[in-house]
Amino acid sequence: MCRRAGIQSGGSGVVVRERMAGVDLAVDLCGLALRTPLIPASGTLAKEALGEVEGVYGAMLPKTTTPRARAGNPPPRVAETPAGMVNSIGLQNPGVERFLQDLDAFDAGVPLFVSVAGDTVAEFAALCERLAGDDRIAAVELNLSCPNVECGGLIFCATTASAEEVVAACRAVAPGKPIFAKLTNEGVVENARAAQAAGADALTVINTLPALTIDAHRQKVLVRGGLSGPAIKPVALRAVYEVAGVVEVPVIGSGGVVSGLDVAEFMLAGATAVQVGTASFVRDPREILGEFSAYLREAGLGAAELTGGLRSDHPLVTGGEGR
């Protein structure tokens, strides 16, 4: 019997009944045990809001840190769009040393990932070297693609060479730490291959999309930055699907996830874990995890079984015989 059909019909029989008692939400990401596949997208969860999300996330991921403090961009920084928002925060942060002093606030009893960004390859590497010896940090995510911070007019993902260079330099100085490369949508497949070749342990796909909002009444640009939210979900989903088809390392899906079904879709597309960002501004993330749990319960599946479930050789498709 094809178990994929079981997902669509809501499942039946022994498997479902066995799972009703509890749903197995755990996934393995680069050897790290995550109790749920959800991760807060970098820059979307303040320490003040941690109390609201207890038990939701399988790992923590605070806002990107940089070598020195950044004031960020002058307001206005956010503008609403249909099914999303455009932000131009400018990586406001207190700098890596202060960040590390305050990092314990993000100790939620789950693996702690840290997002870093530098203006140069050397800055990325210096950050990774600084974090490499900190036992609190389980993995480092390289923000190669923040579209609202310009470094000489180009983001690091703009060329495969620079993405590869950054990952290789970071890999070399942090041998014991899993390194995730967060990629932008443009050129994502080429950049994914390059990042993997340079030693990335996982790929976060995708960052916000370059976008612009205009205030027609005042006849001026409102916010020029990155678009996030459900508006970008189909774009992100395609990027995850295509990247997962060509790389061996795990893919962390990100972009427009707003419901438990979205989480399932990203995992079916090939994601091992899924980031929730902008949705947490408009929903209680506990609801998203609840919906995802309900989906798994109905499908009679554990979270880890979903990953890549659309591939022709996946057990969900072959009925467990073609792994």
Add this chain to the structure above:
Amino acid sequence: MKFYTAAVEGREEMGSYTLLHYRWPEASVEPGQFVMARTNGYPVTLDPFLARPFSFYDYDGEVASLLFEVRGRGTALLDRALHTIEVTAPLGRGFQVDSAAGRAALLGGGIGVAPLKVLGRRLGAIGMPYDVFLGFADARTARVASEFPGSRVATMDGSVGTHGTVLDAVPDLEEYPAVYACGPNPMLVAVKRAAGSGCQLSVEERMGCGNGSCNGCVVPVRGGGYVRSCVEGPVFRAEVLAW
């Protein structure tokens, strides 16, 4: 962010503004705090996508009130909400009140009069005397002034009260040991310059999340950089702001 479904208790038209009452028996409200509100969120609507921040206008322990002006689709929908709206718990840091401070001046500009009602209620409760000064564009927006008995009013077009800004209605702001103001940024800058120490300003910024996560609603602070108006504010001591 957690949103609660709240029953709409009623609505009053006040010139250009709408006063919306909703049942809120949960957490108590501090003067100057705000709430993120919307008619519906996911999955009913993804557009408008974000909730809107509103200062509490009033709260009696059972019913909370929001005063707003229809400016876009989010507020237009709220203006038509019949049975329920969705709201967060009260958010942010409100006005610090100290009955020993002496006489207070409450200044509101346009829709910025909103937090002064519940603030006045609090000041009355702790026995702190105060005067209210309100500034509006015209007679229609000034209609809400009737909710502030004894207030002095100024309008930009001179149709009601003093002709000019809210500051033109205040005899001598420096005489007040405590000043509380809410309104558009240019007004707050002017109030800050005219007031002595003991001045607190409630700022109005575009907001994404309301709980400190998105860093969207920042204001510049003295010494450089920005702070979030949703968590560190929306009420700030005037001297903190780099205006």
